[in-house]
Amino acid sequence: MSEHRPMPRSSWLFPTLAVLLFAAVTAAGYIFEPSAGGLMFAAILLVVLFGTVFAAVHHAEVIAERIGEPFGTLLLTLSVTIIEVALIATIMLGAKAVPTLARDTVFAVVMIVCNGLAGICILVGGLRYREQDFRVSGANLYLSMLAVLATITLVLPNYTLTTPGPFYSAAQLGFVSVVTVILYGVFLYTQTIRHRDYFIREAEGTSDHAAPASGPAMLLSVMLLLVSLLAVVLLAKKFSLVVDAGAALIGAPSAFAGIVVALLILLPESVAAIAAARKNDLQKSINLALGSSLATIGLTIPAVAVAAYTLEKTLVLGLEDREIVLLLLTFLLSMLTFGTGRTNILFGLLHMVVFAVFVFLVFVP
Known part of the structure; x- marks a missing residue:
């Protein structure tokens, strides 16, 4: 086992820049506008924001090496x-009402990770190793949870009678939020304690990873991870203004904002999952991809529901018919892909095609 890698300069530089950027624009009272100066600010903001998310990835992985799987993935x-x-809360609950943002973001996350990210990981692993193995028992638990949570949060609102349209009444939204949190909590217990072996590779083999970080190094990563997350939260409002301006500039549909938010927040999973697939650890890739979808529905929907109810904002959850068809296709394909315990490049290509259809229909519905 080799010595632990030194901390990259970017892992502390970008979180620092993010905090300084927020402090500067707050002190100056800067308001973003789509001008030449505004475009320069948008470019700087996106670079700093993306760099900060990548820094969060690094520190989360450092901590994960110490605490082990599946706690590191969690x-x-x-x-x-x-x-x-x-x-989501910053954009949806801002001055401009965006009642569909939570739905669009959650749906985009499911489509990106279950089709785009999963497809890339399977294709990359298949091209390099022909076939890759994983635990079917863990994948089945992921898909069972996803099917139930996605149905009651994204499909069922279209068919309830208390409130017409793609909405839940306050009582229904409260009930569904509590149920999703309970289900996700039980799943975490299953994943980390009761059936931990379902989510770990059967044969670990030899490892060429660096040694786990020392105690002081891990504490530093914990602090920098918290700073990175705080910096992203602080810059969320400025980011929302840039997204709105960009969507208006290219004439993008309302779902575009959900895709942009989903792509930003999925950077950690994407980087770690693709890297794991390249190292022939598809099990970790599945944990990251399917786990992120599950956390999005199980935690994000209840949190946004509480915020929307408290601030008396409308929350649209029900998907449109074509999106429901894509969701069902995704679950059907995922059950076939993860039902054998072995994958190849064709499975990966199929998932990527479904993802391409999703993106195309956003702009050409």
């Missing part, structure tokens, strides 16, 4: 959920 997933809730 830490990364929960960290991203914090970012997700902050971004």
Whole structure:
């Protein structure tokens, strides 16, 4: 086992820049506008924001090496959920009402990770190793949870009678929020304690990973991870203004904002999952991809529901018919892909095609 890698400069530089950027624009009272100066600010903001998210990835992985799997994967997933809730709440509950943002973001997350990210990981692993193995028992638990939570949060609101349209009444939204939190809590217990072996590779083999970080190094990563998450939350409002201006500039549909938010918050899972697939650890890739979808529905929907109810904002959850068809296709394909315990490049290509259809229909419905 080799010595632990030194901390990259970017892992502390970008969180620092993010905090300084927030302090500067707050002190100056800067308000973003789509001008030449505004475009320069948008570019700087996006670079700093993306760099800060990548820094969060690094520190979460350092901590994960110390605490082991699946707790390390769980830490990364929960960290991203914090970012997700902050971004959705900031945009949806701002001055301009965006009642469909939570729905669009959650649906985009499911489509990105279950089709785009899963497809890339399977394709990358298949091209390099022909076939890759994983635990079917863990994948089945992920898919069972996803099917139930996605149905009661994104599909069922279209068919309730108390409140017409793609809405839940206050009582229904409260009940569904409590149920999703309970289910997710039981799943975490199953994943980390009761059936931990379902989510770990059967044969670990030899490892060329660096040694786990020392105690002081891990404490530093914990602090920098918290700073990174805080910085993203602080810059969420400025980011929302940039997204709105960009969507208006290119004439993008309302779902575009949900995709942008989903892409930003999924950077940690994407980087870690693709890297794991390249190292022939598809089990970790599945934990990251499917786990992020599960956390998005199980934690984000209840959190946004509480915020919407408290601030008396409308929350649209029901998907449109074509989106329901894509959701059902995704679950059907996922059950076939993860039902054998072995994958190949064709499975990966199929998932990527479904993802391409999703993106195309956003702009050409």
